[in-house]
Amino acid sequence: MKQLFLVVIVLSVLLITGCMNLSSSKGMLTVYLTDAVLPISDVQRIDVTINKILLMSDAASVVVTDEATTVNLLDLVGSEISFPTLQTSGTYTQLRLEIGQATITVNNSEYELKVSSNSLKYPFTESLEINQDTILVLDFDLSRPIKVTGSWGQGQGTQQSNNTQFHMTPVIHLRHGQLYDITGKVVDNNSGVAHALVALTKDSTVVAATFSHEDSNKWQKGEFKLSKIEPGEYEIKVFLKETYECWEDEDIDQYILQHTPDATKTVNLEYENLDVGDISISNRV
Structure with a gap:
């Protein structure tokens, strides 16, 4: 088994509120996806369709967006895209991205990219309370989680066997402030x-x-x-x-x-x- 090295995909969550009473104030939530990089020249695309983004709490969940968005992660190197902004308030324990489909294009051939549980999940170390200006960056580190199994050949024109499979299980880091x-x-x-x-x-x-x-x-x-x-x-x-x-x-x-x-x-x-x-x-x- 040979590991494909992806290094950094950054998901930035920008939480902004106006000047309101903390007991009733709400924040504006904007989600950004940025900076997918890959030092494997044979890989042309990594397309991921995000069906839904959710903020989860112990009591309920809030839909940030349920508009399906397909992103080629390799287009995001040094740049970012934004998702719809949501005004919300409350205390949340997890951010979840539900994945509809993911593919990886290698040597001009497209393969299914299997995502663990068909979702990307970030449980907050401490509960996230949205009631004032906050910036939260979720950094999806894909240096380890993209792997290939089966017979794998590299180089232009290389044919992969029918049992070649690609898997993704992201590791997530946090930056804030x-x-x-x-x-x-x-x-x-x-x-x-x-x-x-x-x-x-x-x-x-x-x-x-x-x-x-x-x-x-x-x-x-x-x-x-x-x-x-x-x-x-x-x-x-x-x-x-x-x-x-x-x-x-x-x-x-x-x-x-x-x-x-x-x-x-x-x-x-x-x-x-x-x-x-x-x-x-x-x-x-």
Whole structure:
């Protein structure tokens, strides 16, 4: 069995309220989906249809949206989409996304992507009370949960056997509070470097990760964006494609924390978006 490495899908939940009495105030709920990245060149698409988004409580549930939305996760690298905004109040214990269908396109062939329980669930560590301005970011870490079983061949034109199956069981992390974006560019002798893994770490923890972009009408080659990060001091670790392509079933977080990156940069994120400029890998050992 070979694991396909997805690194970061971020689901951002923005909860905003006006100035009201806390006992009766309501909040505006906006759900964003952002930043799906994948260092497997043979994969062209990962399409997921979200049928419904629910906020769950002990007593009842609130429908955030029941309008089916199909998203190609690979279109979300460094960007985001929003779902309908909902005004609500109350105390909630879980956010749930009900999945209708998911497919993965590999070597120009489309396969079913099986989602555990046909849903993505995030149980809040502490109950979420919506009655004032709050930002809650759910970070779907798919570095481990996308797996392939059966006979798996890579490369253009490779034929997969009938027993090839793809599975997804997301791991979810939480960020909250006042959140800002970190942008920058990975360069080698002043030229942009695409497909570099850019990991944000703090206190022996991987906070977020993404990949640097190819040249396009939206991005310059080598540019990256780490979305919705809490203020603080961090270290950015950059791994080149030839470095991370050797990964097999090793835990990605542990790999990032224990292996020597091709470049590093310490940054201090204050209460505004931060552009860290160029991160050069020209002088790496």
